[in-house]
Amino acid sequence: MSEPSESSHPDHRAPWWRSIGPALITACVVFGPGSLLISSNVGAKYGYELLWMLLLTGVLMGVYMTTAARVGVVGGATPCTLIAQRLGRTAAAVIGINLCLICSAFQFSNNLAVVAAAEALVPKVPSTIILIALNGLVMVFLFSAKGVYRLLERVMKVMVGIILASFVINLILAAPSLAAILRGLIPGLPENISFAMPRKVAGQIEDPMLLIASLLGTTFSVAAALYQGNLVREKGWTLKDYRRGIGDSIAGVAVLTLVSAVIMVTTATVIPGQQAENIGVLAKALQPLLGSTAYIIFCVGLLCVAMNPFLINAMIGGSILADGLGKDAKLSDRWSRIFTVAVLLVGMFVAILALRTGRKPVNLIIFGQALTVIGNPLMAATILWLANRKDIMGRHRNTLLLNILGGVGFLVVLFMAVRVLTLVVLKLT
Secondary structure, eight states, X not given: OOOOOGGGSTTTTSOHHHHOOHHHHHHHHHSSHHHHHHHHHHHXXXXXXXXXXXXXXXXXXXXXHHHHHHHHHHHSSOHHHHHHHHHOHHHHHHHHHHHHHHHHHHHHHHHHHHHHHXXXXXXXXXXXXXHHHHHHHHHHHHHHOSSHHHXXXXXXXXXXXXXXXXXXXXXXXXXXXXXXXXXXXXXXXXXXXXXXXXXXXTTEEEOTTHHHHHHHHHHSOHHHHHHHHHHHHHHTOOGGGHHHHHHHHHHHHHHHHHHHHHHHHHHHHHSTTOOOSSHHHHHHHHHHHHHHHHHHHHHHHHHHHHHHHHHHHHXXXXXXXXXXXXXXXXXXXXXXXXHHHHHHHHHHHHHHHHHTTTOOHHHHHHHHXXXXXXXXXXXXXXXXXXXXXXXHHGGGSOOHHHHHHHHHHHHHHHHHHHHHHHHHHHHHO
């Protein structure tokens, strides 16, 4: 079958930004308040030294997002549906449950991050009230809104525009060194980073790569990439939209990587060596150095970052669980909404319980983000398996280059999963 020409599309002359949608939603759910805090701390602690790693993870994320989008477009069904047709409903249910649990871990950290952001904006309001009110409003929206996907896509375009504008302005005001940025793109590891497994020393758990694992988990989220296959089906794209699906995925990954890099470079320039315990501390640290105007701009961007993944992440968890169990899985469908509420409630209650322990939110956020790496090997293997099946992809099967890059990505998430599992075992014992 030959590729359709651009003239076969009735809307082929539409502006490029009208074609972008699914990948922006994925980018918004991946880059949340926890991602902002992690990127900030990596920049403050390691300066520009790990920019190359951010770029590499962006490339790997791009490979998996474009691959999942191609599977959804060419296969004519969601990944879970394709798996159920070939391996049975049980296998699809395992994938759906796994991804739903990952989203629940993200939702837990999203709740904590919103509290951290709220401390900078409304410090006198109790965190429990904030979480209950916010989750309640989200649930009301969830069951009252019509055309959920289209509404989300429009809102995300506006929010991403505000985020990019806010943080790019702050980056310009910070005036980083171009030479230092270029040096940061040269691969290398800071002296105090080790590939050794986490271990207990004098009763305390030491893991010099926990922050790096969290950075990988927020930038290279294979679970989020898998859902790209659902989103292109939600968008209604078919084989004639093959190139559009690839371009959309590339644009979404570019936004995700760019925002993370801007944050990392800004903190590396403005607060080198200073660790931000929460987003409020980060905002206050930047205020005297960037000035009151930049501080206001930062808070506007922060508000958008805090709100972006809150609903989307829960909806991904709810709809993918419905899809895996063989229920109607569009965002507006009944079972997707019911399971979304379940993810929201789990995230809220776990966050409230965690906050009552008195631990600093930053530690819980970083651990929650790193925990999401555990399910990534299964997701990565699923994407690669689907993309290499001739009965699904036909002549659009993965090329040798895509399989090599996909294999590298699989090894990365497998290695990080082993590290995180070791860390979890140490914490439990």
